[in-house]
Amino acid sequence: MTQLILVRHGTTDANVRVPYILQGSGIDLSLNENGRKQAALVAKFLAKFPVRHVYASTLKRASETAGMIAQHHSLSVTEIAELVECNVGQWEGKDWDTIAQENPEAFRLFHEDPSVQPYLGGESYSDVLRRSLPVFERLLQQHVGETIVVVAHNIVNRSLVAHLLGLEMRRAKELAQGNCCVNIIQHHAGKNTLVTMNSVFHLDETRSSTATL
Numbered sequence: 014m015t016q017l018i019l020v021r022h023g024t025t026d027a028n029v030r031v032p033y034i035l036q037g038s039g040i041d042l043s044l045n046e047n048g049r050k051q052a053a054l055v056a057k058f059l060a061k062f063p064v065r066h067v068y069a070s071t072l073k074r075a076s077e078t079a080g081m082i083a084q085h086h087s088l089s090v091t092e093i094a095e096l097v098e099c100n101v102g103q104w105e106g107k108d109w110d111t112i113a114q115e116n117p118e119a120f121r122l123f124h125e126d127p128s129v130q131p132y133l134g135g136e137s138y139s140d141v142l143r144r145s146l147p148v149f150e151r152l153l154q155q156h157v158g159e160t161i162v163v164v165a166h167n168i169v170n171r172s173l174v175a176h177l178l179g180l181e182m183r184r185a186k187e188l189a190q191g192n193c194c195v196n197i198i199q200h201h202a203g204k205n206t207l208v209t210m211n212s213v214f215h216l217d218e219t220r221s222s223t224a225t226l
Contacts, residue, residue, distance in 0.1 A: 102135025
């Protein structure tokens with residue numbers, strides 16, 4: 014059995030702003046103090062797993078989280094560009110209220126079906142799945158019988174989890190992916206099974222109630 018542990022990065026200042034702003038793939042912030050605490054907690058939790066390889070998006074918030082996990086296993090982090098967060102286009106750095114006021118029709122269409130309607134000038138959920146799914150499939154083939162960790166982002170994780178659950182991609186936005194949550198995917202006999210989704214019990218008081226980009 015191969016085990017892929019999918020983690021979302023810890024919080025950045027953009028994640029905890031009120032209202033929060035969309036970072037997407039273009040705003041490359043480091044973890045904030047709370048995010049570093051979350052990364053340390055998920056790293057401590059995953060220290061009990063026999064992790065053999067750690068992968069991450071090239072964005073700082075993911076690679077820094079992955080680095081803390083890898084340290085517990087004396088491993089280095091391999092960064093993969095296809096795992097970066099969704100390109101949110103013209104909505105980068107904006108909050109949803111501002112977006113709704115400035116682009117009401119695109120806002121409405123996106124929230125009706127983000128699988129086909131992209132972030133204005135950016136990617137849709139389906140676009141994200143098309144570029145990231147081959148990475149996950151390749152890693153599962155490369156590491157048969159091993160446990161690996163992949164640290165990615167809200168939309169990347171949501172799209173993959175929705176795919177594994179057999180949900181229509183338009184419903185992926187309904188899935189929670191808290192900062193530094195853990196999803197466990199097991200691959201056996203040619204079948205992928207999602208056995209844990211959005212586990213955040215290891216994070217105690219550092220948890221954020223939002224699931225932001």
